[in-house]
Amino acid sequence: MFSRTCKNSSYGNNNMIRYIIQKDFDLRIIILVVFCFFCAELFAELTESSLQLTQKEIKWIEKNSHVTVGGGMEWAPFNFVNEEGRYDGIAHDYLELISKLTGLDFKYKIYETWSENLNAFKEGKVDMLPAVYYTKERESYGRFTDSYFKFREFIYFKEDNTLIHSLSDLAGKTVAIPKGYATIERIKHFDPSIKILETDSVIEAIKAVLGSKADALIEGQSVIEYALDQNMISGIKGIPQTHFKPSSIFFYISKNNDMLYTIMQKALGVISKEQKQQIRYKWLRRHRIKNTKLIRFNMKEKEWIKEHNTIRFTGDPDWLPFEAFNNNGDYIGIVADLLDIVEKRTGLSIHKIPTKSWSESLELFTSRQVDMLTETTDSELRNSYIFTDSYLSSPIIIIMDRDHNYVEKLDDIKDQKIALIKNYGYTSKIEKRYPYINFFKVENVQDGLNAISEGKYDAMLCTMALGGYMITKMQLNDIKIVGKTEFTTELGFAIHKDAPQLVSILNKAFKSIDQKTMQEILFKWVTFKYVEKVDYTLIYQMAFAAFLLISGTLFWNRRLKDEITRRITLQKKVDDINRSMTDSITFASMIQRTIIPENSAFDMFFDDYFIIWEPRDIVGGDIYFLNILRNDNEAMLMVIDCTGHGVPGAFVTMLVKAIERQMVGHIINSDEVVSPANLLAVFNRSIKHLLKQKNKNSTSNVGFDAGIIYIDKGKKRALYAGANIPLFYIKNDHLYAIKGNRHSIGYKTSNGEYKFDDHEIMLDETIRFYITSDGYIDQNGGEKEFPMGKTQFKNIIKQNYLLPMKKQKELLLEKLDSYQGKLQRNDDIEVVGFMIKAGKRGGF
Numbered sequence: 001m002f003s004r005t006c007k008n009s010s011y012g013n014n015n016m017i018r019y020i021i022q023k024d025f026d027l028r029i030i031i032l033v034v035f036c037f038f039c040a041e042l043f044a045e046l047t048e049s050s051l052q053l054t055q056k057e058i059k060w061i062e063k064n065s066h067v068t069v070g071g072g073m074e075w076a077p078f079n080f081v082n083e084e085g086r087y088d089g090i091a092h093d094y095l096e097l098i099s100k101l102t103g104l105d106f107k108y109k110i111y112e113t114w115s116e117n118l119n120a121f122k123e124g125k126v127d128m129l130p131a132v133y134y135t136k137e138r139e140s141y142g143r144f145t146d147s148y149f150k151f152r153e154f155i156y157f158k159e160d161n162t163l164i165h166s167l168s169d170l171a172g173k174t175v176a177i178p179k180g181y182a183t184i185e186r187i188k189h190f191d192p193s194i195k196i197l198e199t200d201s202v203i204e205a206i207k208a209v210l211g212s213k214a215d216a217l218i219e220g221q222s223v224i225e226y227a228l229d230q231n232m233i234s235g236i237k238g239i240p241q242t243h244f245k246p247s248s249i250f251f252y253i254s255k256n257n258d259m260l261y262t263i264m265q266k267a268l269g270v271i272s273k274e275q276k277q278q279i280r281y282k283w284l285r286r287h288r289i290k291n292t293k294l295i296r297f298n299m300k301e302k303e304w305i306k307e308h309n310t311i312r313f314t315g316d317p318d319w320l321p322f323e324a325f326n327n328n329g330d331y332i333g334i335v336a337d338l339l340d341i342v343e344k345r346t347g348l349s350i351h352k353i354p355t356k357s358w359s360e361s362l363e364l365f366t367s368r369q370v371d372m373l374t375e376t377t378d379s380e381l382r383n384s385y386i387f388t389d390s391y392l393s394s395p396i397i398i399i400m401d402r403d404h405n406y407v408e409k410l411d412d413i414k415d416q417k418i419a420l421i422k423n424y425g426y427t428s429k430i431e432k433r434y435p436y437i438n439f440f441k442v443e444n445v446q447d448g449l450n451a452i453s454e455g456k457y458d459a460m461l462c463t464m465a466l467g468g469y470m471i472t473k474m475q476l477n478d479i480k481i482v483g484k485t486e487f488t489t490e491l492g493f494a495i496h497k498d499a500p501q502l503v504s505i506l507n508k509a510f511k512s513i514d515q516k517t518m519q520e521i522l523f524k525w526v527t528f529k530y531v532e533k534v535d536y537t538l539i540y541q542m543a544f545a546a547f548l549l550i551s552g553t554l555f556w557n558r559r560l561k562d563e564i565t566r567r568i569t570l571q572k573k574v575d576d577i578n579r580s581m582t583d584s585i586t587f588a589s590m591i592q593r594t595i596i597p598e599n600s601a602f603d604m605f606f607d608d609y610f611i612i613w614e615p616r617d618i619v620g621g622d623i624y625f626l627n628i629l630r631n632d633n634e635a636m637l638m639v640i641d642c643t644g645h646g647v648p649g650a651f652v653t654m655l656v657k658a659i660e661r662q663m664v665g666h667i668i669n670s671d672e673v674v675s676p677a678n679l680l681a682v683f684n685r686s687i688k689h690l691l692k693q694k695n696k697n698s699t700s701n702v703g704f705d706a707g708i709i710y711i712d713k714g715k716k717r718a719l720y721a722g723a724n725i726p727l728f729y730i731k732n733d734h735l736y737a738i739k740g741n742r743h744s745i746g747y748k749t750s751n752g753e754y755k756f757d758d759h760e761i762m763l764d765e766t767i768r769f770y771i772t773s774d775g776y777i778d779q780n781g782g783e784k785e786f787p788m789g790k791t792q793f794k795n796i797i798k799q800n801y802l803l804p805m806k807k808q809k810e811l812l813l814e815k816l817d818s819y820q821g822k823l824q825r826n827d828d829i830e831v832v833g834f835m836i837k838a839g840k841r842g843g844f
Contacts, residue, residue, distance in 0.1 A: 051101045051270050060259045061103050067260060070117045070126035071108040074201050076226045077283040079131040081110055091130035093279045094148055098267040113200050115180040127260060132252035133182040143261050146268055147248035150632045152603055154238035156224055157209060157216040164216060167243045170194050176205035176214035183218055186244060202227055210235055220247065234296045240603050273630060304501035305347055314353045314361045315374035318444055321469045321525035323374055325354040335374055337521045342509040358423055365494065376425025377492040388503050390490035391510040394463040396426060398483040401452060407483035410434055416458035419448040426489045430461060445470050452479050463489050595657045597626045605635045609834035610809035622773050622830035623653040627664045633713035639725060639832055641773035642704040652702055659686050676708035676721035677756035680745065684754060687746025696748055703746035707771045716763040721756045728770040728794060730801045735794060766837045768801050775827035781819035788819050805833055
């Protein structure tokens with residue numbers, strides 16, 4: 001057996017975390033404690049990180065303070081000359097830090113191409129190259145420092161190319177790569193049939209692809225995204241290649257300059273995590289890889305932007321979560337965040353003018369004091385103004401007091417007093433559809449909700465997002481959503497007829513916003529912008545947010561049960577309720593999927609991997625998290641199986657995510673030894689405390705099973721701890737299993753002081769790991785309809801572990817479907833497999 005149990009592993013400062021969780025402190029005290037802890041850690045780090053140079057090294061610096069660095073012209077954001085003619089980039093910022101630490105004075109000698117840089121280094125014209133990939137050949141005439149940056153290369157090709165999905169698809173095709181790049185040899189070795197077109201620069205490689213001289217180019221995503229952004233180039237898209245490991249970047253020093261090498265190594269070793277993060281954020285925050293197309297404006301649109309740089313805008317001052325002006329006059333909400341993106345992508349400056357009422361906003365627009373206005377696309381303003389396409393929609397719902405049951409349609413309450421918000425775009429549409437209903441007008445949603453609460457009106461119609469948000473914010477416990485109308489409001493912008501170019505520009509900008517970004521903005525405002533005067537902790541915020549997201553779902557569930565009991569023969573009504581319930585759950589699913597880690601993190605850390613995540617229902621109780629921790633060699637994977645599946649399970653996953661974020665944040669900002677066993681213990685105490693499940697008499701009984709694996713490639717070790725979730729791994733062709741502890745997390749019967757066990761696995765050989773929740777193993781099927789069981793699962797792994805992980809995933813799913821047959825899925829399915837090769841130096 002290659003693992004050993006570690007019962008006394010340390011998770012430093014765990015006592016502090018335990019104390020905070022066990023005591024009922026408010027958010028201010030928690031913030032104070034964490035701030036003091038952070039300051040103490042920061043002071044300790046600063047104290048320990050002072051550069052220790054020998055007298056010999058100090059004297060060398062005094063005599064040889066000038067170091068010549070060969071700078072590149074255009075390998076942004078790493079190594080390039082900026083618009084002001086100065087050397088700049090990530091490498092430059094590292095050298096500036098090193099200069100302050102050591103007193104070295106770096107002099108930059110700029111060469112046009114990478115080939116010229118490399119030749120200058122070989123000829124001794126420069127002492128150092130600042131951003132270089134590792135190759136065996138280069139090691140013969142230079143020395144590499146420790147890596148200071150790592151990234152994965154992408155394959156870029158024209159947007160209309162649908163034939164390239166991986167590196168293998170480049171067989172027989174032409175790939176553009178700048179001359180002298182180490183990538184050339186790796187591609188030739190990978191597939192000799194790939195033709196290489198050597199260019200003078202990255203920009204020339206991009207032009208070769210756009211001009212159809214090459215089918216694709218291969219380069220770091222940061223480099224290409226920066227080049228596309230700075231040069232306003234569109235028509236090209238990228239996908240990550242997964243065959244090669246992420247590339248590392250090194251400082252490359254002359255072999256006969258041992259002293260410079262030693263000093264550089266020491267300096268790199270004392271640059272703090274915070275300083276590294278600041279450099280990364282500075283250069284990559286604006287140029288992260290996007291799932292969107294760059295906007296291509298025509299000449300008329302470009303000219304219009306130049307001539308009308310500032311756009312005057314106003315909206316509804318009190319229409320959260322969509323939009324509002326706060327007490328400081330700042331424009332906030334979903335639309336505000338979207339307009340921030342529009343400004344960045346178009347170059348327009350949108351001047352937001354505060355108002356006190358929607359009527360005032362309308363007056364500003366109709367009197368041409370503003371150029372654009374937030375409005376629903378079915379507004380009567382459409383007769384006099386032009387509109388953008390819709391970028392957001394929300395159904396119109398019915399709100400009544402708590403005593404009312406489900407309302408299927410407006411005709412069911414036509415004789416009651418129904419309020420509509422004055423001057424809203426959908427108001428006239430509803431009035432025209434129901435001329436026989438006597439609607440009452442209110443100034444805003446607050447007035448309408450208060451009127452229902454006080455009994456002045458019986459019902460009010462408004463959007464689901466606005467109604468749900470305001471009921472929560474106003475803490476109105478005596479009213480509720482009782483139904484949904486056939487109407488949907490579509491949000492757009494009203495524009496004056498003499499500015500059709502602005503409509504076109506805005507339409508293109510909104511189409512460029514990818515679905516993930518839109519979901520993140522919706523998630524931000526639908527879940528976190530509730531009662532601002534209450535100091536909720538992050539945990540209570542996320543738990544409450546999850547409750548709000550599924551409260552609509554629970555409501556429709558209850559209505560469904562009532563309807564079936566009351567009118568079992570009226571299938572149409574059941575279908576309508578089901579549709580509403582599905583809409584709510586689908587929205588909850590969208591939110592849940594935003595907390596699942598992106599595949600790019602798996603691409604970066606693992607040599608190969610697969611993920612099977614299939615909720616039994618639209619939302620599920622299984623979830624997984626992957627976090628790269630304090631450096632690129634350190635990561636932690638959690639596989640979680642929460643109580644039940646569907647809506648209840650989804651609620652628990654949000655609560656687990658909140659606790660996980662606090663844990664990871666604490667680890668990243670500390671130098672502690674990570675113990676998965678202690679993390680499970682913290683989870684256990686936290687859930688029991690937060691849900692008041694301290695004994696068998698507790699009302700609720702919620703919890704989860706979990707497996708946590710911590711991996712440190714630098715130390716070639718992994719630690720695993722499980723709470724009823726096993727770990728399987730194959731090493732030296734032998735399958736091992738770590739069962740973990742037979743103790744679940746957080747339930748009222750769980751022991752709050754239970755100690756879990758860590759199991760150590762040495763990463764001295766290539767290992768394939770597999771973690772699964774019980775959904776796969778417990779699936780019923782076969783002739784006797786028994787559970788599949790661990791034995792069959794292990795046999796599938798043993799028979800196929802040498803195949804690529806993607807193929808293993810396909811086989812696992814095929815076996816499951818075949819075994820399951822016509823039976824229903826029992827539970828959520830979650831299996832994560834990954835491979836870590838025996839440690840070796842990475843990079844080019």
